[in-house]
Amino acid sequence: MLPMVELVIFALGILLIDLLIPREWKWINALGAFVGVLFATACVSRIQFALPPRGLLGFNNSLLVDRFAIYFWYLFLAAAAVSILTSVQCLEMEDEHRGEYYALLLLSVVGMMCMAAGIDVVLMYVGLALTAVCNYLLVGFLRREQPSNEAALKYMLLGTFSYGALAYGLSLFYGLSGGTNLGTIARMVSGLNSQNPVPGLNPHNPAILIALFTTLTGLLFGISAVPLQRWTPAAFESAPTSASGFVSTGVMAAGWALLLRILLFGMWPLRSIYIPVIIFIAIATLTVGNVGALWQTNTKRLLAYSSMAHVGYMLLALVALGTSKIGSPEFLESFKGILIYLAVYALMNLGAFAVVTSLRQRDVIGDEIDDLAGLYKRAPVEAVLMLWFLISLAGIPPAAGFWGKYYVFLSLIESGHRVLAALGVIYSLIGLWCYFRIAKIMFTRTPMDVGRIRAGVALRCAIAITALATIVIGIYPQPLIRSVNWSLGIAPSKIAASPHAAVTK
Amino acid sequence: MDTMNDITTLHYLIVAATLFTLGVTGVLTRRDVIVRLMSLELILTAVSLNLVAFSHMWGNLYGQVFAIFVIIIAATQAVVGLAIAVAFRRNGEIEIPAAKASR
Numbered sequence: 001m002l003p004m005v006e007l008v009i010f011a012l013g014i015l016l017i018d019l020l021i022p023r024e025w026k027w028i029n030a031l032g033a034f035v036g037v038l039f040a041t042a043c044v045s046r047i048q049f050a051l052p053p054r055g056l057l058g059f060n061n062s063l064l065v066d067r068f069a070i071y072f073w074y075l076f077l078a079a080a081a082v083s084i085l086t087s088v089q090c091l092e093m094e095d096e097h098r099g100e101y102y103a104l105l106l107l108s109v110v111g112m113m114c115m116a117a118g119i120d121v122v123l124m125y126v127g128l129a130l131t132a133v134c135n136y137l138l139v140g141f142l143r144r145e146q147p148s149n150e151a152a153l154k155y156m157l158l159g160t161f162s163y164g165a166l167a168y169g170l171s172l173f174y175g176l177s178g179g180t181n182l183g184t185i186a187r188m189v190s191g192l193n194s195q196n197p198v199p200g201l202n203p204h205n206p207a208i209l210i211a212l213f214t215t216l217t218g219l220l221f222g223i224s225a226v227p228l229q230r231w232t233p234a235a236f237e238s239a240p241t242s243a244s245g246f247v248s249t250g251v252m253a254a255g256w257a258l259l260l261r262i263l264l265f266g267m268w269p270l271r272s273i274y275i276p277v278i279i280f281i282a283i284a285t286l287t288v289g290n291v292g293a294l295w296q297t298n299t300k301r302l303l304a305y306s307s308m309a310h311v312g313y314m315l316l317a318l319v320a321l322g323t324s325k326i327g328s329p330e331f332l333e334s335f336k337g338i339l340i341y342l343a344v345y346a347l348m349n350l351g352a353f354a355v356v357t358s359l360r361q362r363d364v365i366g367d368e369i370d371d372l373a374g375l376y377k378r379a380p381v382e383a384v385l386m387l388w389f390l391i392s393l394a395g396i397p398p399a400a401g402f403w404g405k406y407y408v409f410l411s412l413i414e415s416g417h418r419v420l421a422a423l424g425v426i427y428s429l430i431g432l433w434c435y436f437r438i439a440k441i442m443f444t445r446t447p448m449d450v451g452r453i454r455a456g457v458a459l460r461c462a463i464a465i466t467a468l469a470t471i472v473i474g475i476y477p478q479p480l481i482r483s484v485n486w487s488l489g490i491a492p493s494k495i496a497a498s499p500h501a502a503v504t505k
Numbered sequence: 506m507d508t509m510n511d512i513t514t515l516h517y518l519i520v521a522a523t524l525f526t527l528g529v530t531g532v533l534t535r536r537d538v539i540v541r542l543m544s545l546e547l548i549l550t551a552v553s554l555n556l557v558a559f560s561h562m563w564g565n566l567y568g569q570v571f572a573i574f575v576i577i578i579a580a581t582q583a584v585v586g587l588a589i590a591v592a593f594r595r596n597g598e599i600e601i602p603a604a605k606a607s608r
Contacts, residue, residue, distance in 0.1 A: 122571045129578040133585050140589050149593040156589055157541055160582045161532045164548035167575055168525055171552050171568070175518075175559030180567040 003040035003047075003073065004110045010036030011106040018099025026097040030088045030458065033102035037081045037109075044073045053489070061181055062120030069117035071487035072257045075343060076116070079250035080109045082350045085462035086242035089455065090357045094142055094240060101141055105246065108134035112254035116261075121170045121180045124258060128166075128222070131254060132159050135247055139239040147238035155231045159221060162228055166218020172211035173266075182266045190269045212270055216277070219262060222255025223311050226284040233292075236304035241360065244300055245353030248307045249346035256314065256342055264321070275322040278315055283423065286312030290430040299356050299369050302434070303349065306393055309431055310345050313408050314338050316420055320411040332488060334411035339484045341404035344473060348392040348401055351466030355386045358455040358463070369438060374447030382455070383442050385467045390435040392470050395428055400473035403480075517558035524551035538593070542586045549579035 014032050021028055047056075048070050055066025083105060091097040107130060114127025136159065140152025174180050177188030189208075221228040236244040263274065289309030296302040317337040324330035358379075359371055375383040392399035405428065412421040455463070473480050524547050531544025553572045560568025 122567075122574055125571070126574055126578065129581065133581055136585055136589060140592065143592050144596070146593075146596040149589060149596055152589045153538065153593050156582070156586050157532065157538075157545070160545045160586065161529070161548065164528070164545060164552065167549065167552040168555065171555040171559065171571070174556065174568055174571065175562065178563040178565065178567075180571055 003043040003077075004113050006043055007036055007040050007106045007110045007113075010039070011103040011110070014099050014103045014106070018103075021099070023097075026092075026099065027088050027458075029097075029099040029102045030084055033084050033106055034081060036106055037077050037084065040109075041074070041077050041081075044070060044077065057119070059123070060120075061183075062123045063114075063117050064119035065117050067487040067489060068257075068260075069113075071339060071483065072116035072253060073113055075253050075346060076109050076112045076250050079246060079253065079346050079350065080105060082354070082462050082466060083242050083246035083250070085458040085465075086245060086350070086354045086357050087240070088458040090240050090242040090360065090459075091141075092456075093360045096142055096144075096240070101138065101240075101243075104134040104138050104141075108138065108246075109250065112250060112257075115254045116257035119182050119261070119265075121174065121182065121185070124261070125163075125167060125170065128163060128258065131251060132163060135159075135243075135251055138243040139235045139247065141240055141243060142238075145238070147234075148240075151231075151234040151238035155235045158228060158231045162218045162221030164218075165214040169211045169213070169215030169218065172207055173215070176207060176211070182261065185266050186268070189267055208270070209273070212267065212274060213277075215262065215267075216274060219255065219259045220281065222258060223252055223314075224255075224308055225281050225311055225315060226288055227281075229285065229288060229308055232308060233301045233304040236307075237298055237300045241300065241353055241357040244303075245350045245357075248303070248349050248353070252307065252311065253342050253346060256338065259318075260338070263318075268326075271322040275319060278322065279319050279420070282312050282315035282319060282420075285309075285315060286424070286427045290427045290434070293431070293434045297369055299372060299438070300353075302369065302438070303352055303356075306431065306435070307345075307349065309427065310341070310393075310404075312427070313405060313424060314341050316417075316424055317341065317408040317411050319420065320408075320415040320417055323417070324415045330411060330415040333407065333414055335488055336481070336484050337404070337407035337411045339487065340407050340477075340480060343480060343484075344392070344400040344404045344470070347466050347469045347473070348389050348399075351463060351470060352386065352389040352393065354459060354462045354466060355382055355389065358382060358459055369441055372438060372442050373445035375442040378447050382463070385463055386442060387439050388467060388470065390439050392474065394432045394435045396432075398471075398474040400470040400477070402474060403477045514558050514562045517554060521551040521554040521558065524548075524554065538590045542583060542590070545586070546579060546583060549575055549582075553579075 010032065014029050014036075017032060018026075018029055047065060051065065051067070051070070055064050055069070057064055084102065087101060087105070088097075091101060111127040111130030111132075111134065114123055115131065118124035118127055136152050136156040139155050140148050142148035173185050177185045179185065217228065224232045236248060239247065263271075267274070285308055289305050289307070289312050293302050293305035293309065296305060317334045321331060321334040321338070324334065372386070375386065388399065392401035395401045395405035409421050409424060412418075412424065528544045528547030528551060531547065532541050535541055535544065553575050556568040556572040556575065560566060560572070
């Protein structure tokens with residue numbers, strides 16, 4: 001059975017069971033959600049082992065379950081699982097431990113899976129809308145807190161606006177090509193450059209440009225790139241911390257999946273138009289992310305700005321991707337770079353947010369960086385783990401974050417963008433400084449509040465899982481790299497056909 | 506002046522583009538939340554109009570199917586938007602303050 005169907009059943013089940021559960025036992029919802037995610041993972045692995053090399057088309061050519069999709073499905077499910085583990089304590093502290101949270105989380109994952117595996121614009125848009133709506137509610141889940149409502153409102157307004165623009169762009173693409181399948185659109189777009197183009201249509205036709213830029217607007221919102229990045233700091237700061245973790249990792253990964261599908265599979269020949277724009281956007285995002293993080297006093301906002309910085313690095317890899325030939329080594333390296341970066345970034349961010357969750361006490365909101373002061377004296381294990389996550393975020397070996405940056409810079413240098421690589425390194429140094437500012441506060445200052453930090457079982461599991469994964473991948477990245485190679489269809493010894501070939505049949 | 510009597514697809518597209526521009530302007534410039542939600546609905550209406558016009562032009566039903574989904578999604582987002590606005594209202598003002606520390 002499709003994992004999406006299975007997750008929907010679990011989500012609806014949680015909504016029903018939640019009515020029967022008394023207040024102290026609400027963690028059963030979390031358990032149900034976690035079991036649902038495990039079941040979905042089992043479904044995905046069953047599909048993976050039965051998968052033909054080109055992928056499975058389904059539902060009237062609207063769903064393409066290929067290796068790219070399966071990689072992202074695993075990523076989403078992993079992010080969801082860790083988020084569920086962090087949510088238990090987070091919601092109990094906020095006294096908003098309701099089953100709807102887990103149902104929304106699972107439905108959001110369903111939407112994300114549709115985004116990653118859709119090859120028809122309709123399915124992708126429906127998945128996107130599902131994810132978006134669930135995330136607005138997840139961010140605004142603390143109903144009694146004004147900041148949470150406001151953050152959800154900002155997120156919703158900017159999000160609906162961007163996704164409306166995306167729909168407008170997609171409708172224009174439909175109008176130009178006559179079909180909603182990305183393959184049809186891709187064929188139309190490549191027909192613009194060929195020998196017998198459709199009369200009156202050329203790549204600089206205003207309709208194509210409007211379509212491209214409105215689509216790009218929607219896609220950039222999903223990954224929180226400039227100029228649509230305003231929602232991220234507010235949303236991450238005011239949402240329940242576990243929701244911030246989920247949005248920063250799973251939803252951004254889904255946004256990347258959608259971006260890669262549409263820009264690379266659908267609009268590859270237009271890259272001479274949108275790649276220069278993306279260069280500018282990448283640099284702007286890097287600047288806002290790294291420089292903005294320098295004077296934040298709130299840990300969650302700082303993590304939000306650091307997420308933007310990471311998105312900036314991934315956008316640099318996208319630039320490298322767009323300027324290389326299909327199937328060439330640089331193309332695959334940059335593609336690999338983006339996928340690996342997404343995976344390690346998910347782990348690091350979830351870990352960091354999990355540690356921040358554990359700081360939330362009964363009457364102290366542990367969001368500010370000052371609350372981290374002297375963490376080493378209060379909870380040494382957590383301080384060391386947070387230090388490890390910060391090292392990983394800064395991209396220092398042997399932490400997992402290093403591999404993400406390594407592949408991004410490798411792809412930049414191999415495709416000849418040495419200036420961009422140098423810029424990336426400079427921005428990394430700025431980021432390094434702001435991460436170590438936190439580390440210095442954790443280890444050297446005296447603690448302001450000497451309350452004991454207790455982390456429940458689930459939260460400790462979450463921190464342990466992410467820390468362990470970061471350590472293991474940092475030291476021994478081969479399994480992750482092998483799985484990324486598999487998802488791109490790269491044979492171990494030679495470069496095989498790229499996933500682009502799967503669509504243009 | 507026969508051509509003035511023919512309503513082509515382009516007319517529909519221009520109307521849709523106008524609605525889209527009005528919606529975008531509304532979201533970006535107005536401060537009241539309800540007006541912004543209405544502008545978002547304008548954007549999605551423009552999308553639906555676009556899709557139906559193109560569907561007629563191409564003679565297939567893909568656009569109309571997409572338009573039905575867009576209308577459903579617009580309704581969902583309106584519901585969620587209003588729910589969040591109601592929660593926001595219960596806790597404070599209905600307007601998004603211009604200068605807040607959370608910028």
